[in-house]
Amino acid sequence: MRVGEDEERELMATVRDLLAQSREMESGDEEVTPFPLQDQSGEEEEWEEVTPEDRERPEPLSAPAPGRADIRSLIDSVIRSRSTRPWSTSGDNPVRALLKRIEKKDVEESGGEDGISSQMVEDDSADPDHNGLPDFPRGWTEETDASVPEDPGLVSPAHDHHTSPDLPVLEVEEEPETDEALSAGVVSVDELGHLADLILPKGAMFEVEELHIKRNGRQFDFVDNARVVSEFDELFTKAFSPAALAAAAVTATVSAEEVPEPRFGFLSKLQLPKVAEVIEEYNPIIHGPLVDLSMRPSPELEEIELYPVNEPYAYVRVTYDSATHEYTYNVLEPLLTPGEQELFGEIKERLFETLNVATRDLTRDEARKALRDAANIIIADYGIRLEPCGREKILYHAEKEFLGDGLIDPVMHDAYIEDISCDGVGSTIFVYHMTYESMKTSLAYRDATELDSFVTKLAQRAGKYISIAEPMLDATMNDGSRIQMTLGSEVTAHGSTFTIRKFREEPITPTDLIEWHTFSPLGIAFLWLAVENAKSCIFAGGTASGKTTTLNAISLFIPPLAKIVTLEDTRELKLPHPNWIPSITRDSFSQDGRGEIDMYELLRAALRQRPEYILVGEVRGREALTLFQAMSTGHVTYATMHADSVASAVHRLENPPIDVPRNMLSALSLMSIQVQARVGGQRIRRNKQLIEILDIDPRTNELITNEVFRWHPATDEIRYSGKSYILEEIMEGRGWSEERMQEELKRRQEVLEWMRIKKIRHFRDVSKILVSYFRDPESVIQRVRSDLYGEGAP
Known part of the structure; x- marks a missing residue:
């Protein structure tokens, strides 16, 4: 807030007197002895309240004129104090700030009139807004209110005997805040040693925020503005009034203190300093293992x-x-010490509060990096130095908690685990x-x-x-x-x-089924021909017998560009084919069932998409009738269902809630029965039967079937019966002879065996070879036989 017009005029007069006295002293005409800050007895001065009437009736100081160095500093202070703030008893008094400067520092003599004028700014008297006064220093602001408020609570000394060795620019170092100041917001002058020398009455209270003084880093331009305005020549002859002295004070600008981030738990009480450190990456060779495997x-x-x-x-x-x-099954993980466990709890709580990353939009590596960076920032915020091993252990548990599956995360990483x-x-x-x-x-x-x-x-x-x-x-x-x-x-x-x-990230392939003896190589070759020639099949079996696994593996035999639609309750099937539409059911969003999309609705929609192959995750309801209708109209269908034999499968299909008429069952070509059995003390999965559905006996209304393959538990062998009506249909459809059919079965067995020996088991690699055989069988079989039997093999 600016001082009033009377105070401005008095200020100009004061500066003129100061300049005049300075010139007289430099000429050697006068020698001035500085006056003491305290009286000769050394006792502190008494204070009294200044009323508004006293403020309107300024009295000159009854003290000798100040010294030359003092005058130069006073001039500097006068120029800098064009704008002042309202005075109060809370420590925002410019008089006190000035007295602080008087007592704290000395100013070196700047040498003659040039030194004095170097503190001045260029005259802009032509500008009516300046009123003949110099500009404000850069970095200072002029408040719009030009009046000084009447404050009856202003505290000033009982008499005006003040002399200063110098008036330097006010620069008060910020002191660390005490716990009392933080909690109460105010602190007594008597309680702070670094503020005890301020001239204030005992018991006066300061607002803590007022103690933060901003330094004025920008000073006058000593080159461009190095001249004294002539209007100030006579200012040295006049004494100072209280208003002029107040105007000469430098306003203490309060800097807004940053609000610290919230801290949690015991670490927040420590208030440890932030430590900038270069994070050393963990290296198991250098820093040792994280898990003690020696126990x-x-x-x-x-x-x-x-x-x-x-x-x-x-x-x-x-x-x-x-x-x-x-x-x-024992899980071994990095163990945290009690201190690391406490720190991890703090970090986890902070991450819950601050981490805001949509991991769905990031790759696994990007999400991992974002989490690690956030955790490292929190550790640095606490100012705690961690060894690479300790830091890596904490980061691992954070990743397991936020990106992994918590307690069972190691189990989810185990490729040998099927169920949890x-x-x-x-x-x-x-x-x-x-x-x-x-x-x-x-x-x-x-x-x-x-x-x-x-x-x-x-x-x-x-x-x-x-x-x-x-x-x-x-x-x-x-x-x-x-x-x-x-x-x-x-x-x-x-x-x-x-x-x-x-769910296996890499789906089971026909090579795996042969390697695990779930099917024989001839049985897989038979299914290869059946799938390629559009024969429908249902894979039936008990729980965990490998029904869906076999369905996914056999689907690799579907021609590469055929249109496929899969229908599932939960996503399990994974195909490499480009022309594939995966569909899943959806539950209702309301209590009345509106918006629900079940298997029946998906199947109805799929039939309108003109699919060549339809794969159903599991048949269990009214969709089965539509499925068999699709088979009857020429859509090749593969599905799974729960049944341990052909007879039980037929009973389920014919009874509620499926209710498929028996005469529609003849549209089905094959039924594979899967079992989970125990052989030699080990639990295994086997293809118990592979049965062809031929027709319905018109006299007995029973299904006519043919068993093509059967598993014999005693020898753990899957044997071919020697008769297949499906192979005869394929021979007739393609115009092959029996010898040509036997040759084709042999070729496909050799390709499958070659992939098993070469350990080609990834579903995309297997699919690539099957597609190659579909398009150019001669080139593939030549390569296979060359590897199996050597060069020159037929």
């Missing part, structure tokens, strides 16, 4: 196998207990291992809230909703795995549960 299991347990699932972070140790004859089952709170998590079958693990959810939160998170990631009102849900995880879950103890007594059927 052996207890003596009564035998270690069967130790292998990595997410190296170098997670390993699995399979042990065998000879007393109980049980295998145990959690039966409730406090119950051990079980897995189904491809080698060791069902095993209990070393993992369990001990807290109901944690388990409920994980189940809810799984549902949200799958784009579904689960609640106490609707506590059961079937969904597909981001990696394609199927999951069935329940929430709370309303429908499951032990709390929330989940069962995950893991």
